[in-house]
Amino acid sequence: xxxxxxxxxxxxxxxxxxxxxxxxxxxxxxxxxxxxxxxxxxxxxxxxxxxxxxxxxxxxxxxxxxxxxxxxxxxxxxxxxxxxxxxxxxxxxxxxxxxxxxxxxxxxxxxxxxxxxxxxxxxxxxxxxxxxxxxxxxxxxxxxxxxxxxxxxxxxxxxxxxxxxxxxxxxxxxxxxxxxxxxxxxxxxxxxxxxxxxxxxxxxxxxxxxxxxxxxxxxxxxxxxxxxxxxxxxxxxxxxxxxxxxxxxxxxxxxxxxxxxxxxxxxxxxxxxxxxxxxxxxxxxxxxxxxxxxxxxxxxxxxxxxxxxxxxxxxxxxxxxxxxxxxxxxxxxxxxxxxxxxxxxxxxxxxxxxxxxxxxxxxxxxxxxxxxxxxxx
Amino acid sequence: xxxxxxxxxxxxxxxxxxxxxxxxxxxxxxxxxxxxxxxxxxxxxxxxxxxxxxxxxxxxxxxxxxxxxxxxxxxxxxxxxxxxxxxxxxxxxxxxxxxxxxxxxxxxxxxxxxxxxxxxxxxxxxxxxxxxxxxxxxxxxxxxxxxxxxxxxxxxxxxxxxxxxxxxxxxxxxxxxxxxxxxxxxxxxxxxxxxxxxxxxxxxxxxxxxxxxxxxxxxxxxxxxxxxxxxxxxxxxxxxxxxxxxxxxxxxxxxxxxxxxxxxxxxxxxxxxxxxxxxxxxxxxxxxxxxxxxxxxxxxxxxxxxxxxxxxxxxxxxxxxxxxxxxxxxxxxxxxxxxxxxxxxxxxxxxxxxxxxxxxxxxxxxxxxx
Numbered sequence: 001x002x003x004x005x006x007x008x009x010x011x012x013x014x015x016x017x018x019x020x021x022x023x024x025x026x027x028x029x030x031x032x033x034x035x036x037x038x039x040x041x042x043x044x045x046x047x048x049x050x051x052x053x054x055x056x057x058x059x060x061x062x063x064x065x066x067x068x069x070x071x072x073x074x075x076x077x078x079x080x081x082x083x084x085x086x087x088x089x090x091x092x093x094x095x096x097x098x099x100x101x102x103x104x105x106x107x108x109x110x111x112x113x114x115x116x117x118x119x120x121x122x123x124x125x126x127x128x129x130x131x132x133x134x135x136x137x138x139x140x141x142x143x144x145x146x147x148x149x150x151x152x153x154x155x156x157x158x159x160x161x162x163x164x165x166x167x168x169x170x171x172x173x174x175x176x177x178x179x180x181x182x183x184x185x186x187x188x189x190x191x192x193x194x195x196x197x198x199x200x201x202x203x204x205x206x207x208x209x210x211x212x213x214x215x216x217x218x219x220x221x222x223x224x225x226x227x228x229x230x231x232x233x234x235x236x237x238x239x240x241x242x243x244x245x246x247x248x249x250x251x252x253x254x255x256x257x258x259x260x261x262x263x264x265x266x267x268x269x270x271x272x273x274x275x276x277x278x279x280x281x282x283x284x285x286x287x288x289x290x291x292x293x294x295x296x297x298x299x300x301x302x303x304x305x306x307x308x309x310x311x312x313x314x315x316x317x318x319x320x321x322x323x324x325x326x327x328x329x330x331x332x333x334x335x336x337x338x339x340x341x342x343x344x345x346x347x348x349x350x351x352x353x354x355x356x357x358x359x360x361x362x363x364x365x366x367x368x369x370x371x372x373x374x375x376x377x
Numbered sequence: 378x379x380x381x382x383x384x385x386x387x388x389x390x391x392x393x394x395x396x397x398x399x400x401x402x403x404x405x406x407x408x409x410x411x412x413x414x415x416x417x418x419x420x421x422x423x424x425x426x427x428x429x430x431x432x433x434x435x436x437x438x439x440x441x442x443x444x445x446x447x448x449x450x451x452x453x454x455x456x457x458x459x460x461x462x463x464x465x466x467x468x469x470x471x472x473x474x475x476x477x478x479x480x481x482x483x484x485x486x487x488x489x490x491x492x493x494x495x496x497x498x499x500x501x502x503x504x505x506x507x508x509x510x511x512x513x514x515x516x517x518x519x520x521x522x523x524x525x526x527x528x529x530x531x532x533x534x535x536x537x538x539x540x541x542x543x544x545x546x547x548x549x550x551x552x553x554x555x556x557x558x559x560x561x562x563x564x565x566x567x568x569x570x571x572x573x574x575x576x577x578x579x580x581x582x583x584x585x586x587x588x589x590x591x592x593x594x595x596x597x598x599x600x601x602x603x604x605x606x607x608x609x610x611x612x613x614x615x616x617x618x619x620x621x622x623x624x625x626x627x628x629x630x631x632x633x634x635x636x637x638x639x640x641x642x643x644x645x646x647x648x649x650x651x652x653x654x655x656x657x658x659x660x661x662x663x664x665x666x667x668x669x670x671x672x673x674x675x676x677x678x679x680x681x682x683x684x685x686x687x688x689x690x691x692x693x694x695x696x697x698x699x700x701x702x703x704x705x706x707x708x709x710x711x712x713x714x715x716x717x718x719x720x721x722x723x724x725x726x727x728x729x730x731x732x733x734x735x736x737x738x739x740x741x742x743x744x745x746x747x
Contacts, residue, residue: 034655034656035656036655036656036672260656261658263660263661269655269656270654270655270658270673270675275653276653276655277653278653280449280651282646282647282648284637284641285408285409285410285669285670285671285672286657286668286669286670286671287632287634287637287668287669288665288666288667288668288669288670289634289666289667290666290667291666292665292666293666294659294663294665295659295661295662295663295664296659296660296661296663297658297659298656298657298658298659299656299657299659299670300656300657300672301410301656301671301672304634313656314656
């Protein structure tokens, strides 16, 4: 099938420092989610399902694993003749030394040559660290219908929440008239999702100009969008209704995992019409032992459960030994919960071994405990 | 490994009743996420065999879809080749549709392969083997043919109809006869052979010349005096999936994780075609114990000692014991199943009780609604 004329650029360079040890060795987009996925599977699968075939992934922080992961474009069916996933890292140039990307817009500007080669009509700028399912093709259709220069996906939040987001103030036709970053007194409840469609020709001019501006932070939200507004360009808000979660903190990553357990979950990963694709792991089926108790859990391939798991998400190749208890927790792939250990309201990081008899977290804890080392409480 | 892999097919005595009405033995779902052919094919690619020919007796559609271009079996897309071959002319008649007819009809593909050796093995024996070891013994022993066998301890009930190998003390094959279940302990042929490609072609042609009813194992049996045929003992977990009760027994056996680990060895992956299923949901109130569970299932009921394949649904109040639920099977509310094999996408909804035995598990046909 021929692709649409839009190239996606996924910003995946962030560390996600509020995920602490989960992002000590891997970038946030590579963090596991829902037992078998990585966060970046969501935008990549959305792209594939939206008939986008060329995807640039802009990486920077701890990118070895992420680069090799996204380069395997066949995981998402993005290995078509015309398309592919391209890993774009900061590079040394003839005229400049190696420089890290200075901002979200700079990351795109630094790869203008890549985009010029493809010569797309539209570019879709995404972030690599959100959990949601979205048809970008519909958004592109909207962008064209509104004859916009830029379209920004927004979702409705409460006015109280609005103080934590970039807020789009719009007129009655959903044209954006003002952008406010984390306003103390929000005038609108339309929060930017960090998903933009730009008509490439226009954006290219703005990016080149922005790169020369010494006062700019080279950021889409802070610099490019305000300049567009100042110049009276046509900016439209695209309202998205559906599940969306920024999983930037240990608590929110845990919550998003727990959302998968809800009856008739809003985020249905079993929907065959909009699959989320991921790495093809060669793991055995799950082995649930004779004395096991598994209730209200989301469990994936390769796990071996002989203990108890309640209200939890159990990742690939996780072992829960006899007498061990996993309650209200997220166990990331490869972790082992030894005999008699108990974890409650925890995220146990990848490949961590919780020693026999150890106890982590508690039923009444306010915050979710991240278990990423060997120390017991 | 300098050998062409040939995956042969089972003879007409092997029949997994019911399941075989819809697909050949190699394409039958097994252990929740595999098909039977995955085991022998993975043995071959793990052994470093990069050219594999899969011979299909009948109903090739399932296998075409499952095998694809072989990439998921780790067959290199440039330097390797997976071919699905079948005798177009021999589908129509059961007695003439044997391995020899299929080899003869595809002889040019065997002849043009550059490898000096062949490894021939059917898929209905499930075990783990490194064919490099077999080839090494073959070369060292200067045998004409090396034949893999297994010391079965349960030959009275299992491996029925399989060939029994008569070996002398030098492990030379002196004869072949059928296992009629008279003895507990038997040396069973796994129908897996290593020989030069040249000899293989000669034997195939000889079989075709001798009788139009001959299988490859018949010409081998005829040749025990002229050829130096040596045995190679396969140890570890070996099963022959040649009937519904055996398919059922072996599946039930492998629910035990330690038993399964004798078949699934670390560093020796069993590859399969995957379909991006999400994890399995164990709902509130579900009770699951002693089970092998694949992804994409939704379990609300009670499941004991069963195999739950991809995309299976078990509704509230259902009680499933000692069952094999194949991909996409649906068990409705309050249905009670014991010793039942539910084929793909079958719906058990109106009938609330089904009960079989080890010797005669109940079979619910593919896409049936009962």
